[in-house]
Amino acid sequence: MPDRPAALEDQILTAFKRALAEGRSDVAEHLLRALEALQPHPTQGSSVADAYRAIVAMAKRSRHAR
DSSP: OOOOOOOHHHHHHHHHHHHHHTTOHHHHHHHHHHHHHHOSSOOTTSHHHHHHHHHHHHHHHHHHTO
16 A cells, blocks of 8 residues: 655645755745644644744754854
Protein backbone atom coordinates (compact mmCIF):
# COMPACT_ATOMS: atom_id res chain seq x y z
CA MET A 1 0.00 0.00 0.00
CA PRO A 2 1.49 3.42 -0.93
CA ASP A 3 2.38 5.90 1.79
CA ARG A 4 -0.22 8.53 2.57
CA PRO A 5 0.84 11.96 1.26
CA ALA A 6 1.96 14.39 3.93
CA ALA A 7 -0.79 16.56 5.35
CA LEU A 8 -0.97 20.09 3.98
CA GLU A 9 0.15 21.47 7.35
CA ASP A 10 3.23 19.23 7.27
CA GLN A 11 4.16 20.36 3.77
CA ILE A 12 3.74 24.03 4.67
CA LEU A 13 5.75 23.55 7.87
CA THR A 14 8.57 21.95 5.88
CA ALA A 15 8.55 24.86 3.43
CA PHE A 16 8.44 27.31 6.36
CA LYS A 17 11.52 25.77 7.99
CA ARG A 18 13.36 25.80 4.67
CA ALA A 19 12.50 29.46 4.13
CA LEU A 20 13.89 30.27 7.59
CA ALA A 21 17.05 28.26 6.90
CA GLU A 22 17.57 30.07 3.60
CA GLY A 23 17.05 33.48 5.20
CA ARG A 24 13.77 34.13 3.41
CA SER A 25 11.84 35.63 6.29
CA ASP A 26 9.45 37.28 3.82
CA VAL A 27 8.39 33.88 2.50
CA ALA A 28 8.41 32.32 5.98
CA GLU A 29 5.96 34.98 7.16
CA HIS A 30 3.45 34.06 4.45
CA LEU A 31 3.83 30.37 5.21
CA LEU A 32 3.33 31.00 8.93
CA ARG A 33 0.13 32.86 8.15
CA ALA A 34 -1.05 29.90 6.08
CA LEU A 35 -0.39 27.57 9.03
CA GLU A 36 -2.26 29.93 11.35
CA ALA A 37 -5.21 29.96 8.92
CA LEU A 38 -5.29 26.16 8.88
CA GLN A 39 -5.03 25.94 12.68
CA PRO A 40 -6.65 29.07 14.15
CA HIS A 41 -6.51 27.59 17.67
CA PRO A 42 -3.13 25.84 17.80
CA THR A 43 -2.38 23.38 20.53
CA GLN A 44 0.89 22.11 21.89
CA GLY A 45 2.41 19.79 19.30
CA SER A 46 0.57 21.38 16.37
CA SER A 47 2.29 22.55 13.20
CA VAL A 48 1.83 26.17 14.27
CA ALA A 49 3.48 25.48 17.63
CA ASP A 50 6.33 23.73 15.82
CA ALA A 51 6.75 26.78 13.56
CA TYR A 52 6.91 29.10 16.58
CA ARG A 53 9.56 26.82 18.14
CA ALA A 54 11.56 27.01 14.90
CA ILE A 55 11.48 30.82 15.10
CA VAL A 56 12.74 30.74 18.69
CA ALA A 57 15.49 28.26 17.78
CA MET A 58 16.59 30.45 14.87
CA ALA A 59 16.70 33.52 17.13
CA LYS A 60 18.81 31.64 19.68
CA ARG A 61 21.23 30.47 16.99
CA SER A 62 21.65 33.97 15.59
CA ARG A 63 22.31 35.36 19.09
CA HIS A 64 25.04 32.77 19.65
CA ALA A 65 26.60 33.52 16.26
CA ARG A 66 27.34 37.13 17.21
